[in-house]
Amino acid sequence: MNEIPKFHQFMRPLLQVLQEHGEMSRNDAIEAVVKEMGLTEDQMCINQESNGKSLVRGRIGWASSYLRVAGALIGPKRGYFALGQNAIKLLALNRPIKRTDLINFEEWKIHQASKQSKNQLPQESDRDLNIDDSTPEDLIEAGVKLIKEQLASDLLEQMKKMDPYAFESLVLDLLAAMGYGGGSRMAMQGVPRGPDGGIDGRINEDKLGLDQIYMQAKRYADNAVSSEKVQAFVGAMTQGGCRKGVFVTTSTFTSDAKQFAASIRDPRLVLVDGNKLTDLMIQHEIGIETKQVIKISRINLDYFGSDE
Numbered sequence: 424m425n426e427i428p429k430f431h432q433f434m435r436p437l438l439q440v441l442q443e444h445g446e447m448s449r450n451d452a453i454e455a456v457v458k459e460m461g462l463t464e465d466q467m468c469i470n471q472e473s474n475g476k477s478l479v480r481g482r483i484g485w486a487s488s489y490l491r492v493a494g495a496l497i498g499p500k501r502g503y504f505a506l507g508q509n510a511i512k513l514l515a516l517n518r519p520i521k522r523t524d525l526i527n528f529e530e531w532k533i534h535q536a537s538k539q540s541k542n543q544l545p546q547e548s549d550r551d552l553n554i555d556d557s558t559p560e561d562l563i564e565a566g567v568k569l570i571k572e573q574l575a576s577d578l579l580e581q582m583k584k585m586d587p588y589a590f591e592s593l594v595l596d597l598l599a600a601m602g603y604g605g606g607s608r609m610a611m612q613g614v615p616r617g618p619d620g621g622i623d624g625r626i627n628e629d630k631l632g633l634d635q636i637y638m639q640a641k642r643y644a645d646n647a648v649s650s651e652k653v654q655a656f657v658g659a660m661t662q663g664g665c666r667k668g669v670f671v672t673t674s675t676f677t678s679d680a681k682q683f684a685a686s687i688r689d690p691r692l693v694l695v696d697g698n699k700l701t702d703l704m705i706q707h708e709i710g711i712e713t714k715q716v717i718k719i720s721r722i723n724l725d726y727f728g729s730d731e
Contacts, residue, residue: 427466427478433486434520436460438495438510446505453483488573489522491580494530498580534576537698563719575701578710582673582700583644588613590642591623593710594671597700598626600707603636621659636667643674648694650679657692666690673697 433456440455441447447455457467462479469478487504490496494509509528513520525531582590595611603626604610610627624638639656641648653670660668668690670676675696676684684692695703704710 427462427469428460428482430482430485431489431522432519433460433483434490435514435518437483437486437490437504438506438514438520441496441504441506442510442514446499446503449487449502449504452504453480456483488577489525492531492534492576493525493528495525495528571705574705574711575698578701578704579673579697581710582642582697585642587640587642590673591638591640594638594640595624595626597703597707597709598636598638598669600709601703604628622656622663635663635665636669637663637665638668639670641670641672641674643672645674647675647677648672648680649677650683653680653683653692653694657687657690660690660692667692669693669695671695671700673700 436456436459437452440452440459444451444455457479467477467479470476471478471481487496490507490510490513491498493507493513495507495513496510497505497507499505509530512528513524516524526535582593585593591613595613596608598604599606599608599611605628610630611624613624614622621639622637623640625632626636626638628634628636637656637660639659641652648670653676656668656670660666666689670684670692672695676694681694684694
């Protein structure tokens, strides 16, 4: 039986079938890649030991994730693939694509810089572990970290495509899951859209609504939230007699906005950027589901211990 290609060996075939057929559903694209590479039925029947799912499909999935980060693949709609702006540059290499081919794209650099800033880790920490020098636990930890980083990236991408009203509702769902409003979604309400600087939601911290938290949610693709936007929200809070607020965005806040928020003590204001938002969503399981639970066993030394 032929060895199954590594994940990076699926990158070029995936781009080729999309170049030939245009936008494709995820399943159709995978089937086309399998056909393009001439994989056998025996190869397709090999499953991952951890979850029992197709090893080939899993590796094609990882290939698509890396290409997406590099701007060579996009998701025009849910469950579909299409070529991104950097796809032609990779195809022009006229050879199998490697992970190192992706790192010079600006999209990749931005993604890596975001991870480095978020984790405050040196760039070397993102390099592949040396299998010979790593324990199985090291490899598992590295794999879990990589999966979580990709999940956070995918979550952020999905949120940036949401309808603004749906995004506001998502933020209220998250705050309820975090325990605000007594953990009840019924204690939260959206606010009809008004002029910019208004509020997008109210959270009742008591049953009579005597104490409230105001929320504003900005679903931005790239633009950072300015100090003026934050100040306008604080003005709306003050006008409404509210002393607590949370401003959530899928992007970032400018340094001036952060300084302004840090400078005020009354009302109290918390800023949540895209990285923090995805962390909270993963922690409180909003918009995600558990794919699998891997059981890891070890020797029970007490069982084999002597009575001496």
